[in-house]
Amino acid sequence: MARRRLEAALDAGREISKQSDPFSKLSMLSTIPVQRELAGAYSLQFSLIGDQLAVGFGNGAVQLYNPETGDMSLALKKGSSRRGLAVMSLCFHPLDNGVILEAGADGNIGCWQLETSMCTHSLQEDKNEINAMDFNLDGTVFATVYRRTKMR
Numbered sequence: 001m002a003r004r005r006l007e008a009a010l011d012a013g014r015e016i017s018k019q020s021d022p023f024s025k026l027s028m029l030s031t032i033p034v035q036r037e038l039a040g041a042y043s044l045q046f047s048l049i050g051d052q053l054a055v056g057f058g059n060g061a062v063q064l065y066n067p068e069t070g071d072m073s074l075a076l077k078k079g080s081s082r083r084g085l086a087v088m089s090l091c092f093h094p095l096d097n098g099v100i101l102e103a104g105a106d107g108n109i110g111c112w113q114l115e116t117s118m119c120t121h122s123l124q125e126d127k128n129e130i131n132a133m134d135f136n137l138d139g140t141v142f143a144t145v146y147r148r149t150k151m152r
Contacts, residue, residue: 030070037081045090047097054100056087062102064114076112077102077119089133091142103130103144 032055034041039058046053046067053067059079066073077087085105093099098114107125112118129147136142 029067032065032070038079039081039084039086042086043088043090045092045100047092048094049097052092052097054090054092054102056090056102056104058084058086060084060087060104060106062087062090062100062112074114074117076100076114076117077110088129088131089144091133091135094135094137094139096139101133101135101142103133105129109133109144 034057037059038061041055042058043056044053050067052073053065054062054076055065056062057079059081060077061075061079061084062077063072064074064076065071087102087104089101089103091101093101100112100114101109102112103109107128107130109123109125109130110119111121113120125144125146130144131147132145133142
């Protein structure tokens, strides 16, 4: 029984390796200039259907762009030139393209509704920097990685 499963797995691997490489060509579609007051881009995330590109900036701003044209479609969150810290991670909800989480170097996590541009939920991790975040496949749980060697 174990031998048959191993042979089936090996056959599946051989079949996958016969398929063409989906990344056989790399090219630049467009260039989006970043305004100086945004303090550089720190994170980005394509929506699941690829029609939006969310970008998190060094001053805490979050903006959405049309990836084909490079045009900004939504200024979701304004940053602060005085006290803003970088948006380190962005995640679209896996089942709802109209919901995005943003996590920052200031320890804040915000859940945004794109249709209304409203932050509907937020969490604060005092004196800690969130470096990365992701949803599970059904969107019921998200995990974060903190600067102080913690995952939650």
